[in-house]
Amino acid sequence: MSHVIPPGASSRLYNEDLAPTEHRTWGFYSLFAMWMSDIHSLGGYTFAAGLFALGLGAWQVFLALVAGIVIVFVLMNFSGYAGQKTGVPYPVLARISFGTFGANLPALLRALVAIAWYGIQTWLASRAVIIIALKIWPELQGLTENNFLGESTLGWLAFLLMWSLQLLLLRNGMETIRRFQDWAGPAVWAVMGLLVVYILVNAGWKISLDLPGGTAEWGVTHAFFAAVALTVTYFSTLMLNFCDFSRFAPSRKAVRTANLWGLPVNFIAFSVVSVVVTAGTFTVYGEYIYDPVEIVGRIDSIWALLLGAVTFAVATLGINVVANFVSPAYDLANVWPARIDFRRGGLMAAMIALVITPWNLFNSPVVINLFLGGLGALLGPLFGIIMVDYYVLRRQHVLVRDLFREQGYYTYTGGWNQKAVISFIVSAVPAVVFALVPLFGALSAFSWFIGAIAAAAVHYLISRNDTSLAESVAAAAAEEADPGAPWTHVPGRGEPGEASGGRGTGRS
Template sequence: MAESIPAGYSPRLYNEDLAPAEHRRWGFYSLFAMWMSDIHSLGGYTFAAGLFAIGLGAWQVFLALVVGIVIVFLLMNLSGYAGQKTGVPYPVLARISFGTIGANLPALIRALVAIAWYGIQTWLASRAVIIIALKIWPGAQGLTENNFLGESTLGWLGFLLMWALQLVLLRNGMDTIRRFQDWAGPAVWVVMGLLVVYILLKAGWKVSFELQGGTATWGVGHAFAAAIALTVTYFSTLLLNFCDFSRFAPDRRSVWSANLWGLPVNFIAFSVVSVVVTAGTYQVYGKHIYDPVEIVGRIDSVWALLLGAVTFAVATLGINVVANFVSPAYDLANVWPEKITFKRGGLIAALIALVITPWNLFNSPLVVNLFLGGLGALLGPLFGIIMVDYYVLRRQHVAVGDLFRERGYYTYRNGWNLKAVGSFAVSAVPAVIVALVPAFDYLAPFSWFIGAAIAAVVHWAISRHDTSIAESVAAAAAAEPAAGRPPEALI
């Protein structure tokens, strides 16, 4: 790999996967399909209906979804534009604010969240495989009656199948992933369309939207604000690393258009369909069913079962690849670029997701709430620091080449920007406390916003007079018009 490193770049910081993107093949449709893959999942299906549980009515849930997803659209553009302009993935973008070595802190935090959910989502996808297997081979029921490390033989076989299928996507890196996303997301829309027609026909086109909900403990106003905040938090992982995908976009307009149609338009449409189907199940089956795989399993047709189960397995793999596979592949490559490529990073992430036996994580409230909840609370502060640094302090002027040099504008002190680390520490503590301590349940839904806001303000306050930032901005701004090309070419 050393022969391909440009002059002046460090092998500790550079490999071809982390380098600014040269081939910009992720146009409008590929990014739009990526959002379909992310949203058209079992989690996305149950999310909208789940908001009724916090004590909101149908119109309030709908309005909260609209407001929340518009906020997501605006914030996602920030990450997307940065990736498209610089051409670099999330861990390299984080070097701008945290330093060339310090960027491993935000990268590994994001990777830990992704790997845990990578394993969990793979296991959830395997549930659809088991439904298919038992429908076709009823005799396989005996394989579900033993237990090894918390899972049956059939469970292990289903999990390993889904686990292996995702590794196939590593074959040609991001290009294979792009081709997979191009059809995976739309495929779910086809099945969802058939499912909503089936449920409405069985219900006689009579559906009540009075879904079973909870009580608004602190009033409807708080519940409405919480629903908006939860909608934003649902996308908190990709708010950090959407640049992993937008770096391959040919222009900013492609990013904006794909985000518009993929987030507000597609998310709201899919949420409405999900609520309609869930509401219809009460009329048909006498109870609200929030799992579409279970609904498909009740259809008295092997072909319908196969179509539905396969599609929702693909849907789960789709969100897994987008939210939990690509990110750790880049994040781990960033730790040791000389030895770890994107493909090797993905393989390492997959192996870790295998050995942690994710069903044991998912079935442990302590692990899910404390470990994953605590890590999730850290994503807001990271977003606040990285975005205020890029847009406010540097005004989008970055000397991209210095992101790969041992001595440059982003070396700071031995590769660490202690101001960014300090901002993170100051904001992470209240974010985690609000997210996890029961006494702050009132504020818990807003932990992402609290962490992001504190981090952004603190980082801006202690860095706004930093002379090194002013020097890097001046150098990058001066180079851009001279080159006549976007900053990704300034290497």
């Protein structure tokens, strides 16, 4: 792997994939399609119906979804604008607050969550492949009756097929991924449209939207706000690394408009359709079916089964690529830029996801609840620190070139900002406790918010009088005012989102 390193940059911090991009090919539609791919998944399908288990009625669930996704929209814009302005991916953006080498802490924590779910989602997508295979070739049933490392021969073959298909997206890096997302998200909408019409026609257009749920253990008000918080938490991973995608956007307006249509509008519409289809299954089949693949499987048509299963397999790949593939590819590249680029990082993530046998993770309540639940609780503190540092303490003034230097404003102590680490530890402990300890069950849904707010507050209080921070802000503001500054990338001088004065050699 070879690339030209700009003057002053370090091979320990720089490669072309991590560098500020100059390829602004992700316009409104590509970002909007990315959100469709993220939301149009089996998890997204069942999410809204799952909120009824909190003890809420249809209107309460709807209002909670609206409130939650509006908060997500606002917070996602913060991450998106930062990526669009600096042109750098999440692990490089984290260098601003955590330090040039300290950024590996938030990067690897995000990567761990992503790789585990990458394997799990790939395995879930393979379930649709098995349904198709057995429908077309019933004689394959014999391949489902053995067991090797917790999975049958047919299960392994289906998993390896979906695993391999995702590696094809590595061919041209982010550009191949963009082209995949451009059609994957809308394809699911087309099938969902057919599915909702089929269910409504067979139900005689008479359904009840009040799905069966649980009881509000701590009252309806608590259940409502818990539903709002869970909606935000559902998007917590991408709130950290949405800049991996928005860095390729031509303007803030493209980011904002795509987020508006892709999040509040698209998410609410998809949630409503999901609830309508789930509710209709009771009228049609006499029971509530929460898995759309199973609904399609009950349609007496091999073509309907093929269309539905293929579509939902594609949908699962879509969310996997967006939420669980791109992030670890960049995060692992950040560890050793001289040897690991985006493609190698993605390949490493895929290999790890394979050897951990994700079906065993998914089938273990201890792993899902403790390991992944605990890691998920750590994402809130990371978001709080990175965003308060960028928007409040630095007021968006960053010397991008220093993010790739071993001696610069973001070196701190040996490449680590100890104040950010302290802020993270202090806030991460209560976030994990509230998320996992049964005694604090009433607060578990709010662990992301607790961690994010606590981390932001602590980091602000202990960093606001930092003289080196003030110096870096002044230097960055001065350089932004100088169009002739060397090796910098500061979009936004003149028209929003225009790159100016850069020699960064980003590759999309």
